[in-house]
Amino acid sequence: MAENNKPHIVIIGGGFGGLKAAKSLKQTSAKVTLVDRTNHHLFQPLLYQVAMAGLSPAEIASPLRSILRRQKNTTVVLDEVLNIDVKNRSITMSNGTLTYDYLIVSTGVQNSYFGNNHWAKYAIGLKDLDDAIEIRRRVLVAFEEAEREQTPEREKQLLTFVVIGGGPTGVELAGTLSELARYVLKRDFRSINPKSTRVILVERGERILTSFPKTLSIKATEQLRHLGVEVLTEVGVTDITAEGVELGDKFIPAATVLWGAGVQSNAITKTLGVDLDRSGRVIVEKDLTIAGYPEVYVIGDAACYTHQTGQPLPGVAPVAMQQGVMAAQNILNTIEGKPREKFHYVDKGSMATIGRSAAVAYAESLEFSGFLAWVMWLTVHIIFLIGFHNRAIVFFQWVWSYFTYKRGARLITGHRLHAGAPEKDFEPTTESTKLTNK
């Protein structure tokens, strides 16, 4: 594919890492191809707000072609990568093949059910826009079905929501869901009282938000309880069915279960033929390449990088973006005959939102919680959203929701009127479907 002897750089995945890498290659003479199976870059940190009816899908997604339209050396291909052949430097997609001189794998993660893939149907995870729209449908339909339900037990089951996993996604989903029931829906129903909704957050470890300092975990738990969320820690899930969640000898009847407990690498990393960690992430060298193939880079959530701290870096946007810049730089270095540099992560802190006026954050050695952390969270997320258009709309939606206690996207779409997992149609994000769906 190398045209006029220009090197061809292929990037798989247009998330935070892949897009940053593509943008970092703007000024080069190399030919760049970005392959993604969706047509948009997704601002993942706000995905839970789509699931909870606060934002519309288009408000947190931008077409990759639009973002890169002025970058003339870069081509965007909408396709699904099926195989990477590192020996022959080629990738196979559903609709063709590409050869590369340099490859950046930035394929992210998908939900992991720890060997219980049959849970996927009942406990939906939050990885892409289709997941978010499906969660929104299930949550809103559960309230609708409860409204027309005559049996008190079934009504209670419909108004019980279990969120599994106390990481940032689980905390955000649980907090916002409780808010939705208590503030947004409270006057809309006639025969149910949305305030009687139970939202239960289940965490296997001894505290939620384990990646945060312990003091902030405690604050977050307090803020969640204040919003009406029941927080259960040191509790493991033993089964999930259409009827609810089994926690050892205890069973919680619940029509809606959300999954935020575990992720694993997209199965495509297996085709690289190199060492993976337990979650399927590629163990990368200090320069982000893989052993034996200095032209192949793996970045972001798909990579397991342990060199700096001894621990794998967390799967967050700042790691992916910094690695995207480094991978691009190392490719340019190689093209120019310079040595590759070691990646060094600069941790600027972390934040998680819980609900209205409630969040936790740390930066350097400073810790924040409550209203101040929440305002910091809002500000950072507006700034990092791509495009003036999305920033303006999201800002308007937030201001409007704050003052009216309404949500702008309370839509049930998809023609299905029943709560819980649909009988057919919906294909959960598991390894096999992701690699074969068209």
Add this chain to the structure above:
Amino acid sequence: MAENNKPHIVIIGGGFGGLKAAKSLKQTSAKVTLVDRTNHHLFQPLLYQVAMAGLSPAEIASPLRSILRRQKNTTVVLDEVLNIDVKNRSITMSNGTLTYDYLIVSTGVQNSYFGNNHWAKYAIGLKDLDDAIEIRRRVLVAFEEAEREQTPEREKQLLTFVVIGGGPTGVELAGTLSELARYVLKRDFRSINPKSTRVILVERGERILTSFPKTLSIKATEQLRHLGVEVLTEVGVTDITAEGVELGDKFIPAATVLWGAGVQSNAITKTLGVDLDRSGRVIVEKDLTIAGYPEVYVIGDAACYTHQTGQPLPGVAPVAMQQGVMAAQNILNTIEGKPREKFHYVDKGSMATIGRSAAVAYAESLEFSGFLAWVMWLTVHIIFLIGFHNRAIVFFQWVWSYFTYKRGARLITGHRLHAGAPEKDFEPTTESTKLTNK
């Protein structure tokens, strides 16, 4: 269901007619139940902008519960009506039954393929949000697939779009689609030139927009041609396949076909057991009731009302809204022992938009076209949108699109990467599926 002897009024359908009827019953002591199979009121006149990636679904839809939250005598039920038993004054839904003292049927229309239901898979119509999202997906994927296509014939087929039916929906779809290709996508692709896109509007009659004065039909045709649309009149469709559209002895290879040619009443009207017109619409009395059942009203697109002009009134929002007010008034009259009034339609004019700065409109004996008609169209549609929130966002989207030539919702969702009709999953809006899907 009559509680404390209060009469029970059931309204089927939360479109323009049904919602207006519900709101007109606000001040009464009667108990009102509004049944709809979706959770939202849809602002249908802007649906084509969702299909053409200009607006997000939530921006033209409002939850019915939210709209009616303060109307304490009114209950909203999310359910599908399967049967109306006028003799026993009851309706059967997927999840229960309701008895009524008064019934307003406002179930609207669905696409009609004139006996060729197998066309539905290839020629998608535009009736609800799911249709609009599917059209958006097919149109955007066609460009994506053309970009990676190597064969010139197939590329040409992918870049040919046929819109069938020269009514307002067909005109709006064709004009906006041509604009999308020529202005919005023009710099985004590398191997195709979106300006080479063909958009063909096919009309069986001798002119497009037959419900408008002839001078405006001519203006509209000129404006469409100026936007690059090929307008074919007096041309009948003889077949539609996955490969394209057959027009008598001519075949147009086209991967994407949109249907705006015909509608028929929702099949539920058949269960009323009264006379229907050719399109399945219920022939109503002068007071909007049906023969023999003065407590049953049929309004909006589901009704065939010919008394005033000799011709059936058109299926447009103003007719439905005025009939909703009249049906509510006649029910109140009956409750208060007064006679029912005859419906009298006040025609305030009509308008259709074609594209950027292009529209046609008439009001009284005045006719407008071009920029002035377009500004009138924008103004009227912003005013009639429900809710400050939606008005503000749609206004912002329009201003932004006007100045940037971008579209705010260029999203492909639904995990499908291929153009044309999907192999499975999508259920077109035909009679049988609408009555049975759950």
